[in-house]
Amino acid sequence: MLRHRHLATVTLALGLVVLTDVLRVFLPSVITIFGQAASTPAELLGAFALGWFVLALAAPVLVVRVGARPVGLVALVVLGAARLALTAVPGGRTQLWLATAGLLAGLVWLAAAASQVTHPVPGLVYGLTAGALGHAMFGTHDPVWWGRWEAWLPSVAVVALLLVAAVASARQPDVAGRDGDAATMPPARSWLLAGPSLLLGGMLALSPAVAGTANSFWFGHAGTAEPPLFALAPLTGAVALFVFCALFPPPQGRLRLLFPVLLLAGTLLFGYGPPSALGVAMLLAAAGLGGCLALTTVQRGPSTVARRGYAAIGGMLVFAVATVLFYAAYDIGYPNGWLPVVVAMVVGAVAHGGRQSASGAAVAPVDATTELTRPVTAARPVRALLAALLAALVALVAAVMHGPWLTATNRPGPPTQVRLVAYNIRMGFGLDGRLDLAALDRAIGRADVVLLSEVDRGWLLNGGHDTLHLLATRLEMPYVFAPAAGALWGDAVLSRWPVRQAQTRALPAVGAPTGAQALGVTVDFSDGVRLAVVSTHLQPPPGTDPVVQARAVAGFATAYADGRPLVVAGDFNTEPGDPAFTALTDAGLVDAFAAVRPLPTSPADDPRQQIDHIFVSPDLPATDPVAIASTASDHLPVAVTLKLPPGERN
Structure with a gap:
């Protein structure tokens, strides 16, 4: 006893x-x-x-x-x-x-x-x-x-x-x-x-x-x-x-x-x-x-x-x-x-x-x-x-x-099209306040490349979860992470194909309390077919347009792509016509949702603001643009289907 x-x-x-x-x-x-x-x-x-x-x-x-x-x-x-x-x-x-x-x-x-x-x-x-x-x-x-x-x-x-x-x-x-x-x-x-x-x-x-x-x-x-x-x-x-x-x-x-x-x-x-x-x-x-x-x-x-x-x-x-x-x-x-x-x-x-x-x-x-x-x-x-x-x-x-086991593999030949989703996941918590990985999985669907914002990898305030690894394991997609606020909170790219040459660039804070960055990766589809992907989450001070950060992202993304087809996506906290949005289009990027505007994405239960966007280079056709209905976060995920230019297959 x-x-x-x-x-x-x-x-x-x-x-x-x-x-x-x-x-x-x-x-x-x-x-x-x-x-x-x-x-x-x-x-x-x-x-x-x-x-x-x-x-x-x-x-x-x-x-x-x-x-x-x-x-x-x-x-x-x-x-x-x-x-x-x-x-x-x-x-x-x-x-x-x-x-x-x-x-x-x-x-x-x-x-x-x-x-x-x-x-x-x-x-x-x-x-x-x-x-x-x-x-x-x-x-x-x-x-x-x-x-x-x-x-x-x-x-x-x-x-x-x-x-x-x-x-x-x-x-x-x-x-x-x-x-x-x-x-x-x-x-x-x-x-x-x-x-x-x-x-x-x-x-x-x-x-x-x-x-x-x-x-x-x-x-x-x-x-x-x-x-x-x-x-x-x-x-x-x-x-x-x-x-x-x-x-x-x-x-x-x-x-x-x-x-x-x-x-x-x-x-x-x-x-x-x-x-x-x-x-x-x-x-x-x-x-x-x-x-x-x-x-x-x-x-x-x-x-x-x-x-x-x-x-x-x-x-x-x-x-x-x-x-x-x-x-x-x-x-x-x-x-x-x-x-x-x-x-x-x-x-x-x-x-x-x-x-x-x-x-x-x-x-x-x-x-x-x-x-x-x-x-x-x-x-x-x-x-x-x-x-x-x-x-x-x-x-x-x-x-x-719970060790990592996910491995991106080269599939036979390059794909003819790629489904890309950008999603601010709010640390994984839905509007009901629950950490619901299944709901996030359903919202993302069978995407080929996923860009995530507000990724939490261990904040005590959010329960100490590694939301990125949990979601990546569920999606069976390897990931690349870039911190923005401390070492445990930031943005990520997940891909079913191998990624190369990951680079991260801190963005000007311009007085904002939360840090911001731009993460660039190159998705390698084999046979010389590559796609430059930049994930970001602009974080301006309250009531301020993030034009300075948008210009920094545009400059980084253009230099990183170096002539390759380019996607820049994430939560930009700016709407079409605002200075930050215009800074990205003036840099030569194309609004992938132009044909379906207005496309509100926040808040998820009653979308009124168009702040989540996908931009592409002019040589990268984007079709089937959509904001996916879901309350697994306070934002809606946005998605497009990309068709790689034939000239990249060499």
Whole structure:
């Protein structure tokens, strides 16, 4: 039979997994459902998201007055019920409010857990690691978004295990103590770091999507092509370092600065380093974050039930504030690379703040018993090593299961015509607020070349999904990715034929908060038949025509094509007759939709704006132009059939 401390650790870990699942729905729901496709001011979005975390500050008072066990059990039941209900709802406001209820219940449970768990670090570590590994095993496509009966199997299993562990733990003798027994409890610092650890882990250190994207910058033309087999290799190293550094006895003396420094270095690389350094940033941040959690086991003094509860909710409030501030930068317009660095500095300061002896050595770490200063035994390093190896093994299995396998092949002879689709996919979320890969697949159809805008490859705000790889796998089309806003958000080209000579060009920002780029690839149809394709998404400041960016795209595309047939397509945020549109036609490009104007493409449920376009060179006939009806995004996909000039077949 499991001891109380083991049951408490299991409950904490599983609860954190379910809470993370709910957060992966709550955050994008705030943007896509409450935000109404960017029509809601960013300030109001932030206030709505933060309000629930602020409301949870009342939870410690509830725990003290009613009792941790009844409050914790009721909150877990609500959290589990909300998580299961999210598997069934078809999106919309019901999804938003269920996710909100689950989030609030999860925060109340966390405050209750803080008053009971004698040694929280193992539970926090196992919970963060299990959440990341589960996310990896599902290829970052969580069951809540599957929309089929198989989604219930893992969902029910996790929630059932959580409730069984919670009930079994509640039946055990209360070893946690109440306020009068505060000396038997560890300090509140571990709970204070729960929220920041969830933030830095989901944003960088333990993100499967970030691991795959990091590898993609090391392979292919221009460092942007699809990653090779074992694309999740950085995750394997990251989870092993995180678990080992978190569970291994923390260092003493000046060596205690090692982990805060590693965490700071990782976040600095993430915020200011090149995309090629993303994998290194992940490994540094994982080791540093785990080590900082280990440092919180150094005894600092007793703490009350209320103090530990406020620490847990306060840490989650840090998570919420930092998340909102980091991603609001892409709407409001201010530098945000510093924010993960500041969070890392806070984590390092809290972790390093443990009491030391007069000789400078740290007080012995807290063990998972009521004796807080029991000496560390030889078994603990062994357990840390075994746990790290097990986590690495699971990550390796996930890497093999979801490694890239798509290969573009030369078909017999060049085609006579090519179907091309351009689509702003809004990070994969439809108007109903759900990540619906099947709907995106249906909207794109059997295209031969696909140009995507607003491609998300691991933003925590959107649930940490690698939407590009998920969609490319479903379409069975290899891809080339080009970042526009940070390393994880940008544009892509997918092709059933091999692509060559990929180039990406940053566009002038002209005061816009979100970055923009132009990605050029050459599609090789064999026998000397080639097509130059440029994918872009113009991002002007609000209320401004993107004429400067349009001229930059036209210049880049013309030079890149170098006389070959050329297609330039994407979300241009400009309408026919506007200066930016005219800049492209004045450069010699032809509007492929001229014969069917007006052709509105946004918003998807009531199209009024003509802002998604396909331009071609004069020697490239385009037929069958259409805007495809779909609500899988807030834009409609646009498509044409291209006939390659006979002169290219030589």
